[in-house]
Amino acid sequence: MWLFEQIVEFFSFQDVNIRYVALGTLLLGASSAVVGCFTFLRKKALVGDTIAHSILPGICLSFIIFKTKDPLMLLLGAMLSGWLSVYVVDYISANSKIKPDTAIGLTLSVFFGVGILLLTHIQHSGNSAQAGLDKFLFGKAASLVQNDVITFGIVSVILIGTIILFFKQFSLISFDVHFAKTIGLSVRTFEVILSTITVLAVAIGIQTVGVVLMAAMLITPAAAARFWTDKLKVMVIIAAIIGGVSGIFGAFISYTAPSMPTGPWIVAVLSFIAIGSMLVAPKNGAISKSRKQKKNQRKILEDNIIKLLYKLGEKENEFFKNRSIRTLKNYREYPEKKLLKGLNILKKKNQVVLVNDLWVLTEEGKKAGMRVVRIHRLWELYLTTYLRIAPDHVHEDAETIEHIITPEMESKLEHLLDYPEKDPHSANIPYKNEKDINE
Amino acid sequence: MNIQVDNPVLEVHDLTVSYDKKPVLWDVDFTIPYGNLVGIIGPNGAGKSTLIKAIMGLVPKGSGYIKLYDDSLDSVRHKVSYVPQRESVDWDFPASVLDVVLMGRYGKKGLLKRVSKKDKEIAYESLKRVNMLDFASRQISQLSGGQQQRTFLARALAQEADLYLMDEPFAGVDAATERSIVDLLLEMRKEGKTIVVVHHDLQSAIDYFDWTLLLNTRLVASGPTEKVFTTELLQETYGGKLTLLSKIGDLMKEKQFPAREK
Numbered sequence: 001m002w003l004f005e006q007i008v009e010f011f012s013f014q015d016v017n018i019r020y021v022a023l024g025t026l027l028l029g030a031s032s033a034v035v036g037c038f039t040f041l042r043k044k045a046l047v048g049d050t051i052a053h054s055i056l057p058g059i060c061l062s063f064i065i066f067k068t069k070d071p072l073m074l075l076l077g078a079m080l081s082g083w084l085s086v087y088v089v090d091y092i093s094a095n096s097k098i099k100p101d102t103a104i105g106l107t108l109s110v111f112f113g114v115g116i117l118l119l120t121h122i123q124h125s126g127n128s129a130q131a132g133l134d135k136f137l138f139g140k141a142a143s144l145v146q147n148d149v150i151t152f153g154i155v156s157v158i159l160i161g162t163i164i165l166f167f168k169q170f171s172l173i174s175f176d177v178h179f180a181k182t183i184g185l186s187v188r189t190f191e192v193i194l195s196t197i198t199v200l201a202v203a204i205g206i207q208t209v210g211v212v213l214m215a216a217m218l219i220t221p222a223a224a225a226r227f228w229t230d231k232l233k234v235m236v237i238i239a240a241i242i243g244g245v246s247g248i249f250g251a252f253i254s255y256t257a258p259s260m261p262t263g264p265w266i267v268a269v270l271s272f273i274a275i276g277s278m279l280v281a282p283k284n285g286a287i288s289k290s291r292k293q294k295k296n297q298r299k300i301l302e303d304n305i306i307k308l309l310y311k312l313g314e315k316e317n318e319f320f321k322n323r324s325i326r327t328l329k330n331y332r333e334y335p336e337k338k339l340l341k342g343l344n345i346l347k348k349k350n351q352v353v354l355v356n357d358l359w360v361l362t363e364e365g366k367k368a369g370m371r372v373v374r375i376h377r378l379w380e381l382y383l384t385t386y387l388r389i390a391p392d393h394v395h396e397d398a399e400t401i402e403h404i405i406t407p408e409m410e411s412k413l414e415h416l417l418d419y420p421e422k423d424p425h426s427a428n429i430p431y432k433n434e435k436d437i438n439e
Numbered sequence: 440m441n442i443q444v445d446n447p448v449l450e451v452h453d454l455t456v457s458y459d460k461k462p463v464l465w466d467v468d469f470t471i472p473y474g475n476l477v478g479i480i481g482p483n484g485a486g487k488s489t490l491i492k493a494i495m496g497l498v499p500k501g502s503g504y505i506k507l508y509d510d511s512l513d514s515v516r517h518k519v520s521y522v523p524q525r526e527s528v529d530w531d532f533p534a535s536v537l538d539v540v541l542m543g544r545y546g547k548k549g550l551l552k553r554v555s556k557k558d559k560e561i562a563y564e565s566l567k568r569v570n571m572l573d574f575a576s577r578q579i580s581q582l583s584g585g586q587q588q589r590t591f592l593a594r595a596l597a598q599e600a601d602l603y604l605m606d607e608p609f610a611g612v613d614a615a616t617e618r619s620i621v622d623l624l625l626e627m628r629k630e631g632k633t634i635v636v637v638h639h640d641l642q643s644a645i646d647y648f649d650w651t652l653l654l655n656t657r658l659v660a661s662g663p664t665e666k667v668f669t670t671e672l673l674q675e676t677y678g679g680k681l682t683l684l685s686k687i688g689d690l691m692k693e694k695q696f697p698a699r700e701k
């Protein structure tokens with residue numbers, strides 16, 4: 001009941017503070033996700049982290065120089081040092097033998113170190129206005145006020161507007177820089193624009209979630225969205241939704257449990273969504289992949305057992321004889337548990353029945369078994385006649401193929417081979433009835 | 440041997456290009472006539488990719504100049520198309536084959552205009568010419584190597600250029616695909632286009648190209664293929680790789696080279 005009341009209270013947005021916090025985190029989450037899509041696609045995830053850490057000295061310096069906590073002035077300082085860090089990373093990687101990842105590590109730690117130094121200096125200087133400056137380290141989402149939200153709103157419009165305006169350019173330089181250059185696009189200009197809006201997104205976001213988590217705000221929604229779609233535009237939209245929703249939910253969770261800071265909760269929700277996407281997303285998701293695999297495994301098991309029963313019937317010329325588990329195990333090296341599992345599935349499909357602990361094929365089952373055997377033998381024949389593979393090499397292949405051939409392919413095979421009677425090993429190829437052959 | 444032509448489609452004059460101060464192209468100087476299928480041949484690391492990147496302005500020139508249609512690249516960009524090695528991009532990018540081919544239209548009309556119906560028609564037509572129409576909506580991460588290559592070719596076709604520079608379009612494609620790409624290139628030549636192709640295989644080079652550049656850091660030869668393919672020049676280009684050369688010698692004998700008609 002308590003939770004329900006909290007939900008109603010929060011999501012009715014009656015309280016002004018709640019409204020500001022929710023709106024602020026929503027705007028921030030969505031707009032940094034949109035910008036982050038391109039950071040992600042250009043494989044510059046670590047650059048986001050560099051910017052986040054490098055912004056600190058800029059904020060401190062502009063506080064020392066202008067002696068004010070006016071967010072606009074701080075933002076200016078943040079932008080400058082964030083930008084400088086991007087430039088330094090590029091410069092080092094372009095003009096020395098140092099690899100980009102090392103250049104990133106180097107820049108990040110130097111800038112952040114200087115930032116911490118300056119912050120400590122400010123805190124010890126006794127300037128009363130400094131209180132709250134350390135919020136930049138950990139964020140202060142829970143105390144967003146109207147002014148913050150207005151700033152966020154303006155910045156979000158700038159960020160998302162820029163992305164919409166230059167969508168083609170940004171996607172072109174993310175996919176194929178060389179080609180973009182050859183058609184005369186000023187790649188450098190658009191790289192600078194992209195870096196600038198990334199710095200802006202980080203400089204704003206950092207006030208909400210803090211230095212350490214900002215990179216996650218940028219990259220995680222994009223990474224999660226990528227699981228759901230193969231279209232760039234859709235990916236950007238999904239990322240924005242994921243970012244926005246995480247923002248609001250993070251704010252909600254820390255609202256119900258006030259001792260919890262908002263920033264980490266936003267990132268926790270984001271990570272949860274990302275992991276969820278990885279597991280359940282339709283095409284790429286791990287769960288659907290393993291479900292498909294399981295399904296295949298089960299089909300193979302079923303096919304193999306019904307084939308075994310059919311072949312035994314063929315050999316002993318008695319299809320509907322009772323057979324024990326042990327007999328079956330003699331012919332196929334399956335553990336008993338697996339064999340039973342397969343038989344039980346077949347029983348549900350009415351292809352076998354259980355009589356006094358013995359298993360018997362049904363008419364249905366005979367047909368199903370016949371089909372598997374037929375396909376196996378047809379395929380062997382196809383391989384030997386059309387691909388000229390030696391008869392003693394075709395069994396393994398047919399063993400796999402028999403499970404995936406569709407009825408359409410089956411009838412094509414039959415036509416192509418003209419309803420043969422014997423396979424390469426001179427075994428009979430069984431047909432449903434005479435009519436099939438004469439057709 | 441360096442045969443210079445009057446009124447060339449492409450003129451490279453005393454070009455030197457260095458990476459980290461180490462020259463990988465030395466005083467390269469040649470001209471290419473209109474309407475030819477041109478091969479750039481040389482061993483690994485000879486600077487073939489660097490040469491066409493320099494022509495396309497993708498790597499800075501140390502010295503020398505390059506003229507296309509007797510003009511600078513910037514003023515004739517819309518007439519020139521570059522097909523990079525397909526490994527140069529990440530094919531896991533969220534885009535469909537059609538999206539990539541439509542990028543070929545961006546150059547002609549600028550990036551600010553929307554993709555029009557005509558652009559789409561041209562893109563589909565290009566896909567048809569490389570036999571990829573059925574793959575138009577396929578996600579590019581699901582393409583085979585040969586299909587990736589043909590996607591890039593379609594993008595180049597959609598540019599409706601007159602001069603094409605292609606970096607190893609035959610790398611990693613099967614014989615049938617190579618054949619169909621060659622047919623396409625011949626067709627394009629018939630339409631009066633000039634196509635410059637970086638190529639690795641000496642044997643097929645004899646068959647494919649009207650004009651050949653032999654390159655190994657410096658320019659060893661430039662001229663009509665039958666004049667350039669001599670044992671000495673090949674030896675100079677490939678230095679020492681005698682097995683290959685004797686194979687080529689045999690091949691030339693077998694083909695009664697240079698008794699080939701254009």
Ligand SMILES: Nc1ncnc2c1ncn2[C@@H]1O[C@H](COP(=O)(O)OP(=O)(O)OP(=O)(O)O)[C@@H](O)[C@H]1O
Binds near residue numbers: 483490
């Ligand atoms: N970005 C680079 N930085 C430094 N050196 C480079 C760079 N790209 C190429 N090189 C060097 O320049 C030389 C020429 O390279 P290039 O790629 O042009 O050769 P190529 O003829 O295309 O070779 P391949 O047949 O292997 O494609 C090589 O020695 C290579 O190591």
Ligand SMILES: [Mg+2]
Binds near residue numbers: 487488489606
């Ligand atoms: Mg190359």
